[in-house]
Amino acid sequence: MSDAATTTSDMPKEQSGSSARFYSIWLIAAIALIVLPLIFSSGGSLTSFSLIGIAIIFALSYNILLGQTGLLSFGHAVHYGLGGFIAVHAMNAVANYNWPLPLPFIPLIGGIGGVAFAILVGWVMTKRAGTVFAMISLGIGELVASSSLILRSMFGGEAGITTDRTALPHMFGWTFGPQLQVYYLIAFWVMISAIAMYALTRTPLGRICNAVRDNPERVEFIGYDPHVVRYLAYGFAGFFAGIAGGLAAINFEIANSAYLGATQSGLVLFAAFIGGAAYFFGPILGAILVTYLQLGLTNLTTVWQLYFGIIFIGIVMFAPGGIAGLLMMHRPLIRAGSLGMVIPSYLMAAIPTLALALGVILSIETVARYTASEGEGNIINLLGIPFNATAPVTWIVAALLVVGGFLVARLTWRRVAEAWDRAATVARDRGYLA
Amino acid sequence: MLELIVISTLNGVLFGMLLFLLSSGLTVIFSMMGVLNFAHASFYMLGAFFGYQLTKWIGFWPALVLAPLLVGAVGMAVERYGLRNTHKHGHVAELLLTFGLAFAIEEIVSMIWGKSPMDYRIPAALDFPAFTVFSTNYPAYKIFMLVVSVAIFVALLIVLKRTRVGLIVQAALTHPSMVGHLGHNVGRVFMVVFGVGSALAGLAGVIAGPSLVTQSDMAGLLGPILFVVIVFGGLGSLPGAFIASLLIGLIQTFAVALNGSLASAFGPLDPSLGPSVLTDIWNVTIAQIAPILPYVLLVLILIFRPMGLLGTRET
Amino acid sequence: MTAAIEVNAVQKHFGNVSIIRDLNLSVAKGERHAIIGPNGAGKSTTFNLISGHLKPSSGEIRLNGGVISGLRPFEINRRGLSRSFQVTNVFARMTVWENVRCAVLWATGHRYAFWKNVDHLPEVKQRTAEILDDIHLSHRRDVPAGLLTYAEQRELEIGITIAGGANVIMLDEPTAGMSHAETERAVALIRRLTEGRTLVIVEHDMSVVFGLADRISVLVYGHIIASGTPEEIRANPKVREAYLGEEGH
Ligand SMILES: Nc1ncnc2c1ncn2[C@@H]1O[C@H](COP(=O)(O)OP(=O)(O)OP(=O)(O)O)[C@@H](O)[C@H]1O
Ligand SMILES: [Mg+2]
Numbered sequence: 001m002s003d004a005a006t007t008t009s010d011m012p013k014e015q016s017g018s019s020a021r022f023y024s025i026w027l028i029a030a031i032a033l034i035v036l037p038l039i040f041s042s043g044g045s046l047t048s049f050s051l052i053g054i055a056i057i058f059a060l061s062y063n064i065l066l067g068q069t070g071l072l073s074f075g076h077a078v079h080y081g082l083g084g085f086i087a088v089h090a091m092n093a094v095a096n097y098n099w100p101l102p103l104p105f106i107p108l109i110g111g112i113g114g115v116a117f118a119i120l121v122g123w124v125m126t127k128r129a130g131t132v133f134a135m136i137s138l139g140i141g142e143l144v145a146s147s148s149l150i151l152r153s154m155f156g157g158e159a160g161i162t163t164d165r166t167a168l169p170h171m172f173g174w175t176f177g178p179q180l181q182v183y184y185l186i187a188f189w190v191m192i193s194a195i196a197m198y199a200l201t202r203t204p205l206g207r208i209c210n211a212v213r214d215n216p217e218r219v220e221f222i223g224y225d226p227h228v229v230r231y232l233a234y235g236f237a238g239f240f241a242g243i244a245g246g247l248a249a250i251n252f253e254i255a256n257s258a259y260l261g262a263t264q265s266g267l268v269l270f271a272a273f274i275g276g277a278a279y280f281f282g283p284i285l286g287a288i289l290v291t292y293l294q295l296g297l298t299n300l301t302t303v304w305q306l307y308f309g310i311i312f313i314g315i316v317m318f319a320p321g322g323i324a325g326l327l328m329m330h331r332p333l334i335r336a337g338s339l340g341m342v343i344p345s346y347l348m349a350a351i352p353t354l355a356l357a358l359g360v361i362l363s364i365e366t367v368a369r370y371t372a373s374e375g376e377g378n379i380i381n382l383l384g385i386p387f388n389a390t391a392p393v394t395w396i397v398a399a400l401l402v403v404g405g406f407l408v409a410r411l412t413w414r415r416v417a418e419a420w421d422r423a424a425t426v427a428r429d430r431g432y433l434a
Numbered sequence: 435m436l437e438l439i440v441i442s443t444l445n446g447v448l449f450g451m452l453l454f455l456l457s458s459g460l461t462v463i464f465s466m467m468g469v470l471n472f473a474h475a476s477f478y479m480l481g482a483f484f485g486y487q488l489t490k491w492i493g494f495w496p497a498l499v500l501a502p503l504l505v506g507a508v509g510m511a512v513e514r515y516g517l518r519n520t521h522k523h524g525h526v527a528e529l530l531l532t533f534g535l536a537f538a539i540e541e542i543v544s545m546i547w548g549k550s551p552m553d554y555r556i557p558a559a560l561d562f563p564a565f566t567v568f569s570t571n572y573p574a575y576k577i578f579m580l581v582v583s584v585a586i587f588v589a590l591l592i593v594l595k596r597t598r599v600g601l602i603v604q605a606a607l608t609h610p611s612m613v614g615h616l617g618h619n620v621g622r623v624f625m626v627v628f629g630v631g632s633a634l635a636g637l638a639g640v641i642a643g644p645s646l647v648t649q650s651d652m653a654g655l656l657g658p659i660l661f662v663v664i665v666f667g668g669l670g671s672l673p674g675a676f677i678a679s680l681l682i683g684l685i686q687t688f689a690v691a692l693n694g695s696l697a698s699a700f701g702p703l704d705p706s707l708g709p710s711v712l713t714d715i716w717n718v719t720i721a722q723i724a725p726i727l728p729y730v731l732l733v734l735i736l737i738f739r740p741m742g743l744l745g746t747r748e749t
Numbered sequence: 750m751t752a753a754i755e756v757n758a759v760q761k762h763f764g765n766v767s768i769i770r771d772l773n774l775s776v777a778k779g780e781r782h783a784i785i786g787p788n789g790a791g792k793s794t795t796f797n798l799i800s801g802h803l804k805p806s807s808g809e810i811r812l813n814g815g816v817i818s819g820l821r822p823f824e825i826n827r828r829g830l831s832r833s834f835q836v837t838n839v840f841a842r843m844t845v846w847e848n849v850r851c852a853v854l855w856a857t858g859h860r861y862a863f864w865k866n867v868d869h870l871p872e873v874k875q876r877t878a879e880i881l882d883d884i885h886l887s888h889r890r891d892v893p894a895g896l897l898t899y900a901e902q903r904e905l906e907i908g909i910t911i912a913g914g915a916n917v918i919m920l921d922e923p924t925a926g927m928s929h930a931e932t933e934r935a936v937a938l939i940r941r942l943t944e945g946r947t948l949v950i951v952e953h954d955m956s957v958v959f960g961l962a963d964r965i966s967v968l969v970y971g972h973i974i975a976s977g978t979p980e981e982i983r984a985n986p987k988v989r990e991a992y993l994g995e996e997g998h
Contacts, residue, residue: 072526074533124736131470132669134529135661136736142658143729150718150726153709204854204870205863211851214840220822221800221832222913223855232861262654266537273530303545309538316531317516320523364545371546 026195033187037180046179048295053186054247055291057193059271059283061240066269067277068201069233070213071126072134075141076241076268079114081260082144083242085155086113087249088163095167102171107189107246114242118235126230129216133230141265148257160256163249176250186247193240198280200236209233267294270308274315276324285323303368310360336427345412345419352408359401362387366394437568442691443684448576450683451583455638456656457663457675458590459631465670466606466627468525469517472532475657476539477632481505481639482648483543486554494557502636509632513625536653544650552648579641586634603627607672659686662728666735668745677743682728689724751814753778753917753947754799754830759808759818761791761798761971768794769971772808776917776964781948783958786968792951793835795968796921799949800832801825812917827855831915835922835951837902839909841895845886848894848905850877852912876912883942884908885934900931904938911942918942919949924957936961959983967991 033053037046058080065071087110094101125136148155155161166177174181200206208229211219216226249255258264267290275286290308297304319326333339365380369389380387380394387394460474484504488497512535520531555561556575563571594600602623646652663682667674696716697703703716735742754776761769769791776782784792797803799810801822810818817825840848850867853876859865867873881887884904889897894905907923923939924932936957939948952958958965959979966976967988975985982988 070526072529121733124733127736127740131464131525131529132665135470135665136732138658139662139665139729139732143726143733146726146729150722151711151714153714154711199866200863202866202868203863204859204865204867205861207847207851207867208854208861210843210847211840214842215838218834218838218840218909219851221802221826222852222909223823223826224861225821225823228861232863236863262658266533269530269533303541306538306541306545309534309541313516313531313534313538316523316527316534317520320520320527368545371548 026191029194030191033191037183043179046183048292050179050183050186050251051295052288052291053183053190054244054251055268055271055287056190056284057247058241058244058268059275059287059290060194060197060280061237061244062268062272063277063280063283064197064200064209064233064237064240066272067279067282068206068213069209069230071129071230071233072137072269073237073265074134074138074262074269075144075265076137076237077260077262077264078141078144079118079238079241080245080248080264080268081148081255081257082117083110083114083245084249084255084259085161085245086110086242087246088161088255089154091163091165091168091249092161094169095164100169103165103168103176103250104171104185104188106168106250107243110246110249111239111243114245115235115239118238122231122234122238126227126234129212129226129230138262141260141262145257145261148260155257156255158257160254160258162254165250165253182251186251189243189247193243194284197236197240201280205229205232270312274312274322276322276326276328278321279324279328282322282324289323301365301368303364306364307361332427332432333423336430336432338423338426338430341423341426342416342419345416349409349412349416352405352412354405355401356405356409358382359398359403359405362394362398363402365389366398437570438691440567441570441572442688444572444576444580446684446687447680448580448583448683449687450680451580451587452638452642453660453663453683454676454679455583455586456635456660457667457679458587458672459634460660461664461667461670461672461675462603462607463628463631464664466603467517467528467624469528469532470661470664470669471628471631472529472657473512473536473539474532474631474635475653475660476536477505477509477635478639478642478656479543479650479653480508480539481636482554482643482652483547483552483639484636485640485643486547486552486648489554489557498637498640501640502633505636505639506629506633509635510625510629512632513628517628518621518624536657540650540653547650549650552643554643554648556644575645579645582637582641586637599623599626607670659728662732665742666728666731668742671742671744671746674742674744682731685727685731686724689720689727692720695719750778752776752811753780753813754949755811755814756795756799757809757811759798759805759810761794761803761806767971769798769805771972772798772968774966774973774976776947776949778813778947779945781943781950781961781963783962783965784949784951784968785953785955785958785965790968791971792968793921794971796832796919796949796951799825800830800919826913826915829915830917830919831910831913832919833906833910833921833923835925837899837906839894839902839905842893844891844893845897845905846877846881846890849880849908849912850874852909853877853880856913856915880908880912883911884938900927903927904935907935907938907942915946917947917949921951922953923950924952924954932957 036049040046040049058076061079062073062076065073065076087106090101090109091103091106093099094106121140125133125140128136149157165182166175168176170176176182176185201209208219208224211222211224212226212229212233219226219229245255245259248259271286271290272283273286274289275284276282293308293311294304297307301307315322321329330339333342362380362382365382366387366389369380380389387397456474456478460471463474464470481501484501485494485497488501492500512532516531516535517528520527556573560573560575560578562574564574564577565572594604659682663678664675666682667676667678695718698719703713752775754774756772756774759769759772760767772791772795774784774795784795786792794803798805798818801817801820801824805818808818809816812825812828812830815828817828817830820828840851843851850873853873854860854867857870857873857876859867859870859873878887881890884907886897886901886904886908889901894902897905903923903926907920910920911918920939924935927935932954939950940961950958950961952961962979964977965979965982966973967982967985968974969991974991975982975988977985
């Protein structure tokens with residue numbers, strides 16, 4: 001009893017320390033969102049930032065399922081897309097009937113659309129977890145995507161439904177015509193949604209979601225129905241996905257069936273997983289990376305989706321914790337001061353790994369140019385060096401890079417593993433790994 | 435009408451048998467390894483494309499043998515170098531690996547062969563009408579497809595009932611926990627089972643390729659239906675997969691053949707109502723909703739029998 | 750007075766194998782009741798049946814007079830019955846603190862709340878800290894449960910079971926695999942924590958059973974062959990023959 005009393009009285013101090021740090025992180029994030037467009041003010045970067053913001057909300061909403069509750073969904077874009085469509089219809093209705101609803105509230109309507117559908121289908125979907133849930137989410141995704149092409153009046157067929165964001169009542173004199181204003185609208189919703197989703201992880205429901213993820217069987221013996229827990233989590237995920245969809249509708253001024261298709265569902269899974277589902281900030285990193293790659297690679301190569309697939313497979317096989325997992329792995333080493341023991345081995349492994357990567361890129365691009373029927377030009381520009389896709393020299397270089405890179409990389413990564421073991425042992429001895 | 439029923443039944447059984455060629459491999463792999471192979475339909479697609487390419491080089495009949503073997507080799511490599519290393523990270527990681535693979539295979543195929551349909555022709559030896567029902571000629575190639583899938587079905591049954599590996603597979607189907615007791619060669623058994631499953635999918639691709647469309651999106655179109663089949667039949671149940679394959683094959687085929695809509699049955703809606711969701715539903719033909727029927731079935735089975743038709747397993 | 754647990758003519762078969770055959774058991778309120786029996790007798794199955802993990806093929810189970818057979822585990826838990834598992838069954842990726850706190854949440858009425866900060870619930874915090882203290886794991890509170898030692902995991906298992914404050918506690922071989930000293934500590938812990946509650950315990954260690962239990966039931970091949978005070982059980986010839994004799998006790 002006396003122990004318990006001291007622990008309880010210790011708590012506020014400890015908490016105020018961590019909560020100060022906690023608030024400062026959010027404050028820095030908010031400031032960063034505000035000043036970003038002032039530093040990078042070109043139209044292109046504004047568009048990118050807007051897309052990244054939407055992707056962040058979407059990926060975080062996905063992680064309520066994957067990371068928090070252990071539900072692997074292949075159809076999350078359904079809620080994103082329906083949110084987008086509801087938002088477009090709402091915007092058109094507001095403009096037509098002169099309702100006094102300013103644009104910044106539209107994402108909320110998207111969210112309501114997302115959660116409404118989640119409430120409708122979620123109960124049946126979340127009856128089972130694991131593989132069955134994954135397959136059902138895929139099926140529901142296909143069902144909605146196919147239905148959207150039939151219900152033309154609601155979804156506008158292949159063309160989709162357009163809208164005009166400036167036709168809504170203005171707020172603070174903002175028309176939301178310029179991309180900058182749209183960016184700030186998105187940034188505002190990113191902050192609100194991220195805070196809300198973080199807060200959700202700190203509630204009784206959020207913690208029970210984790211318990212359901214870890215051990216749904218045991219949860220039943222501490223009073224909870226895992227089905228209800230999954231259903232609630234599904235509802236929240238649908239809500240925030242709907243907000244992201246609503247923002248996308250505002251940003252593009254259109255909603256079409258691509259919003260709710262399998263590709264969109266796959267991309268959000270990529271983002272959350274590549275970023276790292278085990279940490280709250282993982283999907284944020286993933287959303288930034290995936291959106292950035294998507295924007296950057298489409299200009300550079302015709303087969304950018306293949307690179308996505310390869311990166312994803314690489315992460316699943318070699319770093320299932322994602323980027324966040326890789327970063328957090330190093331925390332105990334940094335604290336124990338043994339990080340220096342692994343850095344040299346990293347540098348050594350980096351060179352052959354890079355060679356391997358370049359070899360793979362060169363091979364893929366060679367094949368892509370070689371087989372492309374239309375004359376796309378045969379020159380591959382890699383690191384400023386022009387390679388001719390039809391020249392045998394290119395093939396030999398590619399093969400050498402791949403084979404040589406692979407063989408040497410394998411050796412150096414073994415070194416990394418050894419160095420890592422030593423560094424981790426040191427950290428453990430100093431009391432830093434659990 | 436009778437004509438339509440006969441032809442659609444034939445086509446439906448054929449599509450169902452093709453689905454079973456795929457879903458049987460998927461089910462066995464799932465039962466033994468606990469992995470739902472998301473890339474299974476991609477192996478089917480690889481089969482079709484390998485079949486197309488090899489037919490061009492060496493003719494259809496050698497391709498019929500060689501292409502499935504190639505696909506089986508790819509499958510074994512995936513098991514050996516991919517899944518086996520991912521196993522320690524759990525089933526979600528394994529499922530995601532095959533998901534990434536499905537994605538990558540589709541991209542590679544469309545990179546090499548492009549996105550438009552291939553000119554994968556029915557071999558000349560089989561390009562004649564087998565018989566005529568009423569006024570419709572039924573192509574011999576479809577009969578050939580049916581024969582091949584039934585032959586494989588029978589061969590599978592014999593292998594399952596009579597061979598050692600078959601007994602192991604059967605034990606795994608009924609007692610999944612037994613798989614752990616297979617001993618030191620469990621890895622080899624997994625690799626072989628995965629390879630055979632992939633090869634069967636590849637074979638389905640080779641024979642379906644000329645009849646259906648050989649195109650880089652064929653895996654993406656068939657994959658989800660395949661998952662419906664095995665969830666509907668009950669994950670891990672081979673008889674369930676069989677019934678579900680035939681059922682979905684028949685339903686899909688009949689739906690495509692029917693042209694009725696509510697509008698054709700009850701007359702058009704009052705045009706003054708204007709376009710709405712109601713008019714969309716009123717005017718849609720059964721053929722148009724054929725693609726969504728499997729998913730409707732999926733939802734129904736989940737409401738009324740969450741384990742699937744013949745399923746016994748929780749996850 | 751109604752019994753805490755009342756099992757009437759319960760049968761359970763898996764396929765056509767009959768595992769529990771005509772099981773009758775009555776546990777009075779406040780009693781410490783041990784179930785003993787050889788391996789594979791059906792003790793864990795009995796636990797699974799009472800706690801709702803398995804549904805009886807036939808028969809009826811009552812908790813404090815109300816019928817619970819056929820209810821789901823969480824419904825039975827909410828009526829005041831909590832059980833532990835023979836094979837450790839904790840939330841591996843969550844910390845010790847989170848494990849116990851999750852087990853406290855339903856009983857303190859917070860249920861599925863998503864509008865409360867879980868760190869700002871004084872009674873939850875207090876109770877979690879008390880339980881951690883009770884099971885001697887306060888110093889390990891921030892360690893993920895999956896990284897605890899075996900004995901620590903067994904103690905956490907007990908902690909999760911009692912955290913909800915259920916008045917009927919069922920422990921399935923809580924000391925299995927523990928050293929002698931650890932067992933003694935665990936028994937003292939169980940004795941203290943179940944003070945004033947009903948306890949049903951499965952145990953193979955006879956010194957634990959005879960030291961702790963008010964009454965003992967002997968289960969052999971899915972049937973209770975004897976039930977009584979430790980003295981009666983010790984003296985029962987059927988028990989000596991069927992069970993104690995074999996074990997060479
Ligand atoms: N789900 C199941 N399906 C089939 N048989 C089962 C199942 N669960 C338990 N059994 C069988 O029921 C019998 C009793 O098992 P149970 O676990 O209840 O024994 P126990 O008395 O707890 O034994 P132990 O002392 O080893 O824990 C065993 O033969 C076991 O194989
Ligand atoms: Mg037992």
